[in-house]
Amino acid sequence: MDKKAQLIHKKALELGYEKCGIIPVEMMSGYEEKFHERTQKIPGSQPFYQGQERLLKFKEEYPWAKSIVILVKPYSKYEVPESLNGHIAKHYLMDTRVNESTTEFQNSILLEQYMQELGMRTAVNRKFGIVGVRWAALQAGLGIIRRNNFFYTESGSWIGLEAFLVDCEMELIEETKLKPCPPNCDRCMKACPTQSLCEAYAMNPLKCVSFLTTFGGRDLLNEPLAAEFGDWIYGCDICQDVCPMNHGTWGGTEKFPKLEELADVVTIENILNIDEEIYKEKIQPKFFYLAPDELWKWQVNVLNYMNNHFDQTYISAISEARNSKYPKVKEMAAAICLKREIS
Structure with a gap:
């Protein structure tokens, strides 16, 4: 294993990341095919995915990039305020991407500074990602993608993924021991209130409750699916909540910074x-x-x-x-x- 890769891995774990992997940028080559499979399966979703095409072209913007450092940060240790539980999705409640008051955000800064101190050039988009993070994490062996389309580690799907581009050739790949979803399990698809999960490993994002209650759904009065939103007002956790592979993975004992004052x-x-x-x-x-x-x-x-x-x-x-x-x-x-x- 490359010495710098070892140092980054060690530092990441010290800072509280659950996992850290490093892949050459060439290992993202299969991502484009998978990306276009989505629109081929569900042609109506093309307008949504057009906004994500920048993730396919990261090498054009960062031609110096040689490796991707991909990290897992769990958020299942946090407590969900009762007044918000089931109304606002947990990922949005525990979002650390731009929340500078969180330990996770500060540790992301510290890790980037550490890589720079090792002599590396870095690039990151903390808000919306700089590469296809699930594909990168999959290639790094950090976990698997399950039938509800979420990425899972031993902490279940209650995780965030973060990626840095670096100008150093490195590789650090794990071998996951997670078992795939049982082929006959369809709990997530049956539970999806709008049938956004139309088949395993595929979805129509334009029908997703999370999409329609956040950056989509601009005309909810005339949205035929609005009656199916259940208790949700911002995001949705249903397909994750019903997943057997998430059973027992939520700890929920720590207070998330400044969340109580919004509760x-x-x-x-x-x-x-x-x-x-x-x-x-x-x-x-x-x-x-x-x-x-x-x-x-x-x-x-x-x-x-x-x-x-x-x-x-x-x-x-x-x-x-x-x-x-x-x-x-x-x-x-x-x-x-x-x-x-x-x-």
Whole structure:
């Protein structure tokens, strides 16, 4: 094993990463074929994947890159506030990619600095990734991709993947001992409320609840799948929650930095009353898939929840939302009032 690779691996584990692998950039060659398989299986998903094509072209932007350092950081040690559990996906609650107050973010900075101290040039996109991270992690032997399309290690799918490009030729590949999904297991597909998981190892992202409640779903009032969102207002964990391979993998005892102070704000009861400045200052930076001017999207999602779980206690909030300054919120509230005969 290359000495620098050993040093990076040792440092990564010291900093709390679960796993660290290193592959030559040439090992990403099969990713393009797999990428295009997605759109071939589900042609309607092409608009979604067009935005991800930059991951195929990283060598054009970084011609000096010779290796990829791929890392696993688990987040299952954190506790999910009861008021948010089942409403906001755990990955978004425990997102460390841009949250500078988290140990994980600071350790990412420290690891990059360490590689630079070893004389390496580095590049990273912490927010949206610089390469196809699941494929890179698969090639590095850090785990496997299961039938719900998520990457799994011994910690289940409750992990984040992070990749650095470096200008040093190295290789550090593990051999995973994880067993594949049983061929007859279809729990994730049966549980998917919108049939986004249309077959094993494939999905239609445009039908996914996570997509439709975050950066997609701009016209939820006319979205035929909106009635199938269940309890979710931002993201969805269903296909991971029902997976037998995730059984017993969530520890959930540590407090995630600054999450408790949001737990009483981003709730079903309070989102319709959030002040725009509070949203821009405290909520949007964490849940960055929605822009600073998209508080209305949160509120439409909550109105959709209230419509799907209609209760007399929601009448006042729905009725008041007809006076919102956001056109989409007003439209959604008015439509619910008409449907539920709220005067």
